[in-house]
Amino acid sequence: MGFNREPKRALIASGSERGTEYLTSVLTGNDYDASSPVSSAAEARRRLNAASYDLIVVNTPLKDEFGADFAAQAAENGIEGVILLVKNEVFDQISYKTEESGVIVLSKPVSGSIVLQAVRIAAALHARLAKAEKKNESMQKRMDEIRLVNHAKWVLISKLGMDEDNAHRFIEKQAMDLRQTKSEVSQFILRTYENQ
Numbered sequence: 001m002g003f004n005r006e007p008k009r010a011l012i013a014s015g016s017e018r019g020t021e022y023l024t025s026v027l028t029g030n031d032y033d034a035s036s037p038v039s040s041a042a043e044a045r046r047r048l049n050a051a052s053y054d055l056i057v058v059n060t061p062l063k064d065e066f067g068a069d070f071a072a073q074a075a076e077n078g079i080e081g082v083i084l085l086v087k088n089e090v091f092d093q094i095s096y097k098t099e100e101s102g103v104i105v106l107s108k109p110v111s112g113s114i115v116l117q118a119v120r121i122a123a124a125l126h127a128r129l130a131k132a133e134k135k136n137e138s139m140q141k142r143m144d145e146i147r148l149v150n151h152a153k154w155v156l157i158s159k160l161g162m163d164e165d166n167a168h169r170f171i172e173k174q175a176m177d178l179r180q181t182k183s184e185v186s187q188f189i190l191r192t193y194e195n196q
Contacts, residue, residue, distance in 0.1 A: 008080075009052065012037040013044040013067065014059035019085075023057050026112040027119070039063045041070040054080040055119060059108075060087075060094075068094050072101035081122025085110060145183045152186035159193045 010032040014020040020037045027034040032055060038044045040063040044056070056074050060067040068084060075082040075098075084105045086094045091107040098105060102125075104118050149171060156167040174185040 007031055007033040008054035010034040010055040010057065011044060011047055011053045012057050012059070013039070013041065013062055013070070014057075015039055015062045015067075016059065019059040022112075023059060023115070026115050027055075027057070030116055030119075032119070041065045041067060044070060044074075048074065048077075048079075055083070055122065056081070057083045057085070057115070057119075059085045068098055068103075071103045072098045075102040080126040081119060083115070083118050083122060085115075145181075148186045148190075149182050152189040155189055155193050 008031055010027050012020055012023045012027070012034050014023060014037060020039070024034045024037060034057075036047070038047060042064055044058075044062075047053070056071070056079050058067040058071045062070070068086070071082050071084040082101075082103045084094065084098060084103050085108050086105060088107040091105065095105040104122055106114060106118055149168075152171060153164060153167040156162045156170060157164060162170065171182055171185050171189070174180070175182045178185065
């Protein structure tokens with residue numbers, strides 16, 4: 001696509017050679033390296049255990065199973081994007097079965113441009129979820145810090161007879177004077193006074 005970025009790794013699992021060739025041609029040159037396709041879910045699972053992939057495209061049915069369960073497991077295990085191609089007759093049933101796992105289901109026959117759109121949507125959703133997860137981790141870390149500082153304040157109140165405002169100021173002043181975080185000061189307070 002001309003953005004000069006490292007190609008992402010794609011695993012194509014397809015029960016038909018024609019489907020494999022088609023999907024490989026669609027993905028190759030569009031920011032994806034899809035050079036090692038497989039024909040069965042067992043082979044795909046072995047590949048996932050040995051290497052990491054950014055995208056999995058499953059063209060059903062596979063040689064050893066249909067492929068929907070494999071796709072759902074891959075999506076639940078954190079693969080950036082999982083796209084499942086199924087016949088139109090089973091599209092609703094398979095979509096319903098796999099949508100909670102985060103699998104994008106497309107009905108066959110499907111054009112290359114639709115496959116690429118699904119790939120881009122999967123990548124965009126993954127990026128958005130990663131940002132939300134990072135924000136959630138940051139908020140959780142902040143909540144843990146607040147709990148720790150509050151616990152230290154209550155230790156100072158009960159052991160040293162401080163009121164809440166003085167305990168809070170004491171922790172903040174210690175953090176500034178010692179050039180430590182309030183969490184580090186709180187941990188020291190807890191180690192010092194809690195077992196007395």
